[in-house]
Amino acid sequence: MSALLQVTGLTKIITNQADEDNHILDGVNFTLNQGEFVTVLGGNGAGKSTLFNSITGSTEITSGTVMLKDNDITKWKEEKRSNLISRVFQDPKMGTAPRMTVAENLLLAKLRGEKKTLRSRNLKKNKEQFIEMCTSIGNGLEKQIDAPAGNLSGGQRQSLSLLMATMTQPSLLLLDEHTAALDPKTSKKLMQLTNEIIQEKKMTCMMITHQMEDALVYGNRLIVMKDGKITLDLNQKEKEKMTLKDLLKLFEEEKLTPTI
Numbered sequence: 332m333s334a335l336l337q338v339t340g341l342t343k344i345i346t347n348q349a350d351e352d353n354h355i356l357d358g359v360n361f362t363l364n365q366g367e368f369v370t371v372l373g374g375n376g377a378g379k380s381t382l383f384n385s386i387t388g389s390t391e392i393t394s395g396t397v398m399l400k401d402n403d404i405t406k407w408k409e410e411k412r413s414n415l416i417s418r419v420f421q422d423p424k425m426g427t428a429p430r431m432t433v434a435e436n437l438l439l440a441k442l443r444g445e446k447k448t449l450r451s452r453n454l455k456k457n458k459e460q461f462i463e464m465c466t467s468i469g470n471g472l473e474k475q476i477d478a479p480a481g482n483l484s485g486g487q488r489q490s491l492s493l494l495m496a497t498m499t500q501p502s503l504l505l506l507d508e509h510t511a512a513l514d515p516k517t518s519k520k521l522m523q524l525t526n527e528i529i530q531e532k533k534m535t536c537m538m539i540t541h542q543m544e545d546a547l548v549y550g551n552r553l554i555v556m557k558d559g560k561i562t563l564d565l566n567q568k569e570k571e572k573m574t575l576k577d578l579l580k581l582f583e584e585e586k587l588t589p590t591i
């Protein structure tokens with residue numbers, strides 16, 4: 332396996348009004364290999380989303396480097412990084428344009444990184460493929476193909492976000508609690524769909540979740556964060572041995588504190 336993402340000494344310090352430094356990310360180091368699907372657990376405020384923000388370039392870091400596909404992207408603007416990195420957020424409203432139709436949203440995703448306009452000719456050409464993609468999800472999204480994305484249910488809108496995020500096979504897929512705002516049944520379905528897409532496209536993915544069971548069931552590596560640090564990093568074999576009970580016990584006993 333070859334390294335796809337290499338994060339070294341990633342640190343983000345925020346100084347508050349009392350002039351105290353808060354280490355939101357505290358020297359995070361890890362390497363993600365091509366094809367790895369990592370689930371990321373950690374309590375509120377552990378630094379999980381800030382880690383994602385640092386990788387996508389939506390937050391400025393204090394120090395450290397981010398390498399992606401042998402490129403040092405630390406100083407790249409967010410827009411440039413977005414040609415290689417896709418992210419799906421918790422809020423269904425974040426990943427789609429509400430006034431554009433489902434088909435237009437999908438076309439926008441298909442043309443990512445290209446300087447093309449949303450011509451109706453392009454829409455017509457791709458419509459059949461888009462309907463097929465939507466039908467495969469099984470939640471009626473294809474019936475809304477010409478409806479504005481803002482009219483969709485939360486589950487439909489998140490599945491559209493997921494389709495858009497994975498359409499052009501990004502180098503890295505970041506899922507930021509992307510099922511958390513949905514009801515349990517819809518959330519489960521979207522998680523299954525997510526896993527199918529990741530397996531089928533052999534994608535490299537990091538997924539933040541608060542569902543310990545999902546963190547154990549899905550993916551082939553598990554990372555736990557606490558106080559801006561990675562405090563547990565289980566490979567596939569170690570993860571397979573870990574039971575939900577063991578994991579819950581570790582959290583309860585707070586054995587996930589850094590050893591240094």
Ligand SMILES: Nc1ncnc2c1ncn2[C@@H]1O[C@H](COP(=O)(O)OP(=O)(O)OP(=O)(O)O)[C@@H](O)[C@H]1O
Nearest residue numbers: 345355373374375376377378379380381382541556
């Ligand atoms: N721009 C900022 N200014 C000040 N504090 C910030 C900023 N960004 C993040 N923080 C703080 O950094 C800490 C980590 O936040 P982050 O959102 O990364 O945590 P998280 O692990 O994703 O938590 P959650 O599970 O609640 O989403 C929090 O205490 C948060 O309030």
